[in-house]
Amino acid sequence: MAYQVKKDSGFSVVHLTGDIDLSCSPEARKSILDSLAAAQPTLVDLSAVTYIDSSGVASLVEGYQTAKKKNLEFGLLGVSEAALSVLELARLDRVFPIYASLKDRLAKNG
Amino acid sequence: MSANHYAIEVEDLVAYYGSRRILDGVSLQVGYGEIMVIMGGSGSGKSTLLRHLLALQTPRSGSIRILGRDITTASADMLHELRQSIGVSFQGGALLSSLTIGENVALPLREHTRLDDSIIEITARLKLEIVSLGGFEHLYPAQLSGGMIKRAALARAMAMDPKMLFFDEPSAGLDPVVSSELDDLIIKLRDTLGVTIVVVTHELESAFKIADHITVLDHGRILISGTADIVRNSSIERVQDLLHRRSRPIEISADDYLHRLTGG
Numbered sequence A: 001m002a003y004q005v006k007k008d009s010g011f012s013v014v015h016l017t018g019d020i021d022l023s024c025s026p027e028a029r030k031s032i033l034d035s036l037a038a039a040q041p042t043l044v045d046l047s048a049v050t051y052i053d054s055s056g057v058a059s060l061v062e063g064y065q066t067a068k069k070k071n072l073e074f075g076l077l078g079v080s081e082a083a084l085s086v087l088e089l090a091r092l093d094r095v096f097p098i099y100a101s102l103k104d105r106l107a108k109n110g
Numbered sequence B: 001m002s003a004n005h006y007a008i009e010v011e012d013l014v015a016y017y018g019s020r021r022i023l024d025g026v027s028l029q030v031g032y033g034e035i036m037v038i039m040g041g042s043g044s045g046k047s048t049l050l051r052h053l054l055a056l057q058t059p060r061s062g063s064i065r066i067l068g069r070d071i072t073t074a075s076a077d078m079l080h081e082l083r084q085s086i087g088v089s090f091q092g093g094a095l096l097s098s099l100t101i102g103e104n105v106a107l108p109l110r111e112h113t114r115l116d117d118s119i120i121e122i123t124a125r126l127k128l129e130i131v132s133l134g135g136f137e138h139l140y141p142a143q144l145s146g147g148m149i150k151r152a153a154l155a156r157a158m159a160m161d162p163k164m165l166f167f168d169e170p171s172a173g174l175d176p177v178v179s180s181e182l183d184d185l186i187i188k189l190r191d192t193l194g195v196t197i198v199v200v201t202h203e204l205e206s207a208f209k210i211a212d213h214i215t216v217l218d219h220g221r222i223l224i225s226g227t228a229d230i231v232r233n234s235s236i237e238r239v240q241d242l243l244h245r246r247s248r249p250i251e252i253s254a255d256d257y258l259h260r261l262t263g264g
């Protein structure tokens, strides 16, 4: 797994790449929580995620919960097929705000 | 074909309890991401086979390869590692009665990972959601119905996102709706996560719904093994008897039978 955090259009976008499993989900989690700790509205880009395990999904859930407590926006971008099926297994596709891309999210502002 | 094409490859397995032969030359293969259903009468050796697949018992002879490794010759370290990629829910699946079901599901994660507490807790709750036990994490096993305990045991088997799952009679004693939900879940685990799954079951309907392949054991031997269709359409009478749980006709004379009953 690799990750990259970029500022774009007022969002902090955490871009995760590759397999997110037990060995690296703590890193992904930290990048998400750090972004929220800095009071940034946060979007997690999953378009290049090839696999995500339960600890990775739990990290997203925790991120969303943390964002809600801080009244910060949180959402997922470009959820890959691999990630989506795992989210669906626990019916989380209906919980997270999901956008095709950052552009999509920005279009929502109208 | 190379052994690596199969998640499970058993060859000529012979197993004994004491001097009683329980498995007698069992061979079978399970492909990656396949559901194999094991059927057969009570005492035919189904649970014994599962215990051998987990290397909880050593065979008298034969070989067993799991995820490409021969477990009959594997070191204790390798077995330990291998078992972490296998989720198991045994017949009468033992949950620890002193822990809540949330804690029971979290236990493998606490023992085998260094994940943060909050992540472990969320993961355990996610697993309980998946088996329709969302919100019950604070209950103790004694406070659950039989069907709920089964589902909690499944959640625990899935705790570590295993590559392989072994279920010994997952739906026995569940009501039809929950049992059918469980079948859907097993299929979903195969389809979405590519999990390789071995299920022992007596439920015909469930077997034909979920199985890619079915193996029927009879007195420690394979009676038939093949796709669900091959087994369903088998003309072997014994297969149909077992599948439909027809009782066998008494194969002794009336006199002998009377004798046996009266001991006279």
Ligand SMILES: Nc1ncnc2c1ncn2[C@@H]1O[C@H](COP(=O)(O)OP(=O)(O)OP(=O)(O)O)[C@@H](O)[C@H]1O
Pocket (backbone or CB within 6 Å): B017, B022, B040, B041, B042, B043, B044, B045, B046, B047, B048, B049, B091
């Ligand atoms: N620990 C043991 N010691 C001695 N014999 C055993 C032991 N466990 C099982 N057996 C015997 O091995 C045979 C196969 O048992 P096994 O539990 O594998 O059957 P099964 O097919 O799982 O049956 P069921 O459908 O009732 O669960 C039975 O005759 C049983 O009595």
Ligand SMILES: [Mg+2]
Pocket (backbone or CB within 6 Å): B046, B047, B048, B091, B168
């Ligand atoms: Mg059994």
